[in-house]
């Protein structure tokens with residue numbers, strides 16, 4: 260009986276299933292070839308895939324968890340009827356069987372804020388860097404990300420000679436992570452950072468790291484996946500531009516794996532429903548607290564000051 264299963268576990272299991280469906284929408288829009296690009300601001304785009312995936316996620320979760328505060332990146336698409344094949348009520352079986360952390364067992368719908376990024380890496384999506392694209396659903400309680408889903412619609416697996424598209428990574432505080440094979444960080448310092456939103460401060464923060472290699476890829480979700488899979492050691496983005504829906508799910512998954520995501524000053528973002536959307540003071544993340552601390556100590560005070568004054 261799913262009704263005996265704690266709400267957070269059910270919501271995470273539902274989020275895994277709905278993220279899979281949203282990922283299929285993202286692929287379908289691309290294969291049809293009509294992206295319907297709208298420019299929201301400088302270097303800031305929205306496509307039909309962003310709009311449709313958000314409708315699918317928000318409508319599916321709102322139908323099952325009506326009192327949860329669900330906040331999506333895109334304006335507008337949550338109104339009106341949603342096609343029935345976008346209304347997902349399945350819940351992932353593996354996640355449903357997870358042990359719920361004791362302090363989350365009696366959480367009520369009213370105490371939860373879900374941050375939805377229906378398509379993270381929109382610039383990369385429009386430019387054909389499809390591996391960088393993710394669907395992000397972050398679940399927060401008491402302002403903290405406690406569970407999250409990072410779905411990668413274009414990840415390919417060959418199973419019994421058959422090609423399967425998409426994979427879904429999840430994390431739950433204390434219970435751990437799943438959907439992929441975690442790997443230790445590389446031996447040398449490899450940094451992952453923005454591909455499409457750089458500026459002089461971003462570059463300054465990269466220089467001071469003195470890294471062996473800098474990987475420039477799209478999306479907050481994809482960069483955190485690179486940390487979890489041992490492709491990079493630290494994620495550095497010394498700029499505003501990311502918002503709460505970009506970091507909630509990645510932070511939840513990374514912390515469940517023992518890592519840490521903060522701003523460039525080392526402060527945690529808060530994920531309550533009334534928090535301002537922008538993450539003004541950037542992103543600093545690493546797969547371990549030691550690596551996070553190491554990177555934080557390399558950032559000079561004047562850079563931190565420059566970012567907090569903006």
Ligand SMILES: Nc1ncnc2c1ncn2[C@@H]1O[C@H](COP(=O)(O)O)[C@@H](O)[C@H]1OP(=O)(O)O
Pocket residue numbers: 301302303304332376378379380381382452453454455456457476477478479496499500501502505
């Ligand atoms: N200047 C910006 N304007 C709009 N979105 C941004 C900006 N900087 C970062 N983002 C969001 O944060 C994500 C990670 O940033 P980056 O890829 O530059 O490292 C982007 O994919 C984008 O999310 P989205 O694609 O969902 O709009």
Ligand SMILES: [Mg+2]
Pocket residue numbers: 303304305332381
């Ligand atoms: Mg966007």
Ligand SMILES: [Mg+2]
Pocket residue numbers: 376378379380479504505
């Ligand atoms: Mg995003």
Ligand SMILES: [Mg+2]
Pocket residue numbers: 309332376377378379380381
């Ligand atoms: Mg987005």
